[in-house]
Amino acid sequence: MAMKRGFLNSSKGKAAISSDATAAPANKPQTGTVNSNTSNWLGLEWQHIKDEPQNKIMRPPIGKIEKVEVPKGFENQLEMKTHDFNDLTFDARMTHICTTLPPVELTPNEPHTECLFVQGTKEIFLQKTPGFPQPLPSPPASPAFRLADIPGKGKGLIATRSLKQGDLILVERPLMITTVGVPVKYPETFTQAQIAQHSLNEFERYAAIVVDRLEESRREAFFALQNSHTEDGSGPIVGRTRTNGLGLANLQPGASGLESMYSAICDHISRLNHSCSPNTQPKFNRAMFAFELYAVREIAEGEELTFQYIDITRPAAERVEACKPYAFKCTCTACIEPTEESDARRQAIKAFLPIVRAWSTNPALADDWLINKCLEQIDLLEKEGMQYSEYYCLAVISIMDSYIALGDAKRASEWAARYKSLMWSEHYVAVDDLLDAQSPSYKKNGMWRMRKDNTPQGDAGKIMKMLAELAGPEGSKALGGGQEMYVFPEDMQSPRVRGILEKYFPIEELRKMMPKEEVDRYVAAGKRAK
Numbered sequence: 001m002a003m004k005r006g007f008l009n010s011s012k013g014k015a016a017i018s019s020d021a022t023a024a025p026a027n028k029p030q031t032g033t034v035n036s037n038t039s040n041w042l043g044l045e046w047q048h049i050k051d052e053p054q055n056k057i058m059r060p061p062i063g064k065i066e067k068v069e070v071p072k073g074f075e076n077q078l079e080m081k082t083h084d085f086n087d088l089t090f091d092a093r094m095t096h097i098c099t100t101l102p103p104v105e106l107t108p109n110e111p112h113t114e115c116l117f118v119q120g121t122k123e124i125f126l127q128k129t130p131g132f133p134q135p136l137p138s139p140p141a142s143p144a145f146r147l148a149d150i151p152g153k154g155k156g157l158i159a160t161r162s163l164k165q166g167d168l169i170l171v172e173r174p175l176m177i178t179t180v181g182v183p184v185k186y187p188e189t190f191t192q193a194q195i196a197q198h199s200l201n202e203f204e205r206y207a208a209i210v211v212d213r214l215e216e217s218r219r220e221a222f223f224a225l226q227n228s229h230t231e232d233g234s235g236p237i238v239g240r241t242r243t244n245g246l247g248l249a250n251l252q253p254g255a256s257g258l259e260s261m262y263s264a265i266c267d268h269i270s271r272l273n274h275s276c277s278p279n280t281q282p283k284f285n286r287a288m289f290a291f292e293l294y295a296v297r298e299i300a301e302g303e304e305l306t307f308q309y310i311d312i313t314r315p316a317a318e319r320v321e322a323c324k325p326y327a328f329k330c331t332c333t334a335c336i337e338p339t340e341e342s343d344a345r346r347q348a349i350k351a352f353l354p355i356v357r358a359w360s361t362n363p364a365l366a367d368d369w370l371i372n373k374c375l376e377q378i379d380l381l382e383k384e385g386m387q388y389s390e391y392y393c394l395a396v397i398s399i400m401d402s403y404i405a406l407g408d409a410k411r412a413s414e415w416a417a418r419y420k421s422l423m424w425s426e427h428y429v430a431v432d433d434l435l436d437a438q439s440p441s442y443k444k445n446g447m448w449r450m451r452k453d454n455t456p457q458g459d460a461g462k463i464m465k466m467l468a469e470l471a472g473p474e475g476s477k478a479l480g481g482g483q484e485m486y487v488f489p490e491d492m493q494s495p496r497v498r499g500i501l502e503k504y505f506p507i508e509e510l511r512k513m514m515p516k517e518e519v520d521r522y523v524a525a526g527k528r529a530k
């Protein structure tokens with residue numbers, strides 16, 4: 001129950017770059033198969049991901065920087081070789097490879113993506129992605145978007161027809177995907193500015209290899225993209241990558257956070273300008289190796305298509321700061337006329353996390369309590385034009401689940417239909433079997449009538465009641481929702497939390513259920529709490 005997220009391990013990064021022999025641009029079939037995860041993150045941010053002073057990935061500076069000379073002789077050796085992909089030690093994972101995906105020509109003229117990966121990422125697609133590689137759908141006779149000049153924003157995309165919530169606007173395979181930085185070596189005598197510049201230079205060299213591998217028309221498309229990073233030491237390739245990259249998460253085996261993050265650069269989707277009330281959301285389809293762009297609410301013909309580059313649940317003043325790295329000031333309605341009400345609504349949206357299991361086992365709450373809270377959340381999200389967000393999808397599916405817990409299949413099926421149009425959700429799960437209220441899937445659902453019948457019983461029931469009490473009537477950020485629930489380590493030390501945990505699971509009982517070391521650690525955390 002108590003979970004600690006994995007932290008980055010430090011390691012010596014190797015700096016070899018290899019060209020994958022199986023994947024030159026015109027390469028031949030390989031089989032393979034996966035699942036998708038996009039994070040809404042545009043542009044590139046590096047962080048220290050290693051502790052060794054001489055081998056780091058650096059956070060590059062933002063804005064104009066002083067020009068510095070970088071002494072030569074500390075560049076990485078860019079070796080071209082093939083690899084044994086079974087060797088997934090951390091060092092091996094830090095070895096970069098160039099590859100072309102999908103590795104086959106699926107339909108004539110289908111575009112490929114040039115990739116700069118660390119070891120193990122390609123295998124996620126080839127070996128762990130069901131359905132990979134899947135061909136792209138044939139493009140529609142008339143696209144739902146066009147490229148246009150947008151006053152004050154450079155270029156952007158405009159809807160060529162009206163769109164409904166959930167409509168698929170376009171499917172696009174990225175031009176290229178790169179790691180968010182490369183490990184660099186430098187002597188202790190380097191100044192911070194030299195280290196930053198050296199990191200950018202090294203990244204430019206790696207990225208240039210990938211750009212060189214692009215087919216000519218795709219290379220031209222890459223260089224036609226905007227570069228907003230012309231005065232921060234970035235080269236022409238890294239500058240465009242930082243300006244136009246969409247984040248792709250969880251693509252490095254065994255790693256998390258920035259370390260497993262990649263940046264995808266697209267011909268069309270990278271043209272989307274930012275809005276704090278965006279009307280589209282891209283989702284990466286791993287099987288197709290392509291982004292799908294969805295309309296997250298109704299869009300009128302001629303309206304600009306936008307998505308969010310930053311965390312837009314933050315107050316207006318913080319959003320202004322967050323947009324600075326992208327070299328613009330947001331002119332969406334929420335930013336032009338910032339109000340305290342809008343900031344408060346965004347804060348309330350962020351603060352609420354529906355936990356169906358916690359509500360359904362809490363007799364102190366009314367039967368319609370969670371449904372009403374989720375309806376309020378949907379109302380706030382719609383007022384702020386934030387239907388793109390996971391909060392929206394979570395509120396809709398939680399209402400469906402609440403009706404299941406109440407044993408009301410008719411209403412649950414109405415909300416299942418609504419949820420079905422929210423395909424852009426990162427956590428989207430198919431609900432087709434719940435669209436018909438008569439479906440036998442209802443009675444088989446683990447939450448069916450849970451609220452009515454006071455199920456489940458036993459330890460599972462005890463855990464849920466305990467979580468309900470921990471969450472309190474308003475729900476709590478201390479608890480994550482969904483199938484799994486967590487108590488975060490910092491909360492384990494709170495006397496209130498300890499009191500509730502020990503009421504349901506006294507230490508003596510835990511000793512019979514769990515390994516000794518785990519219980520000892522838990523007891524020690526409790527002592528610190530007192």
Ligand SMILES: C[S@@+](CC[C@H](N)C(=O)[O-])C[C@H]1O[C@@H](n2cnc3c(N)ncnc32)[C@H](O)[C@@H]1O
Pocket residue numbers: 042152153154155156225226228243244270271272273274275326327328329330331332
């Ligand atoms: C990914 S590009 C978007 C497409 C770009 N406008 C173009 O001409 O190709 C990001 C850059 O577009 C501009 N941009 C994006 N959103 C904007 C906005 N809301 N207002 C003004 N400029 C914006 C900024 O220069 C930003 O660095």
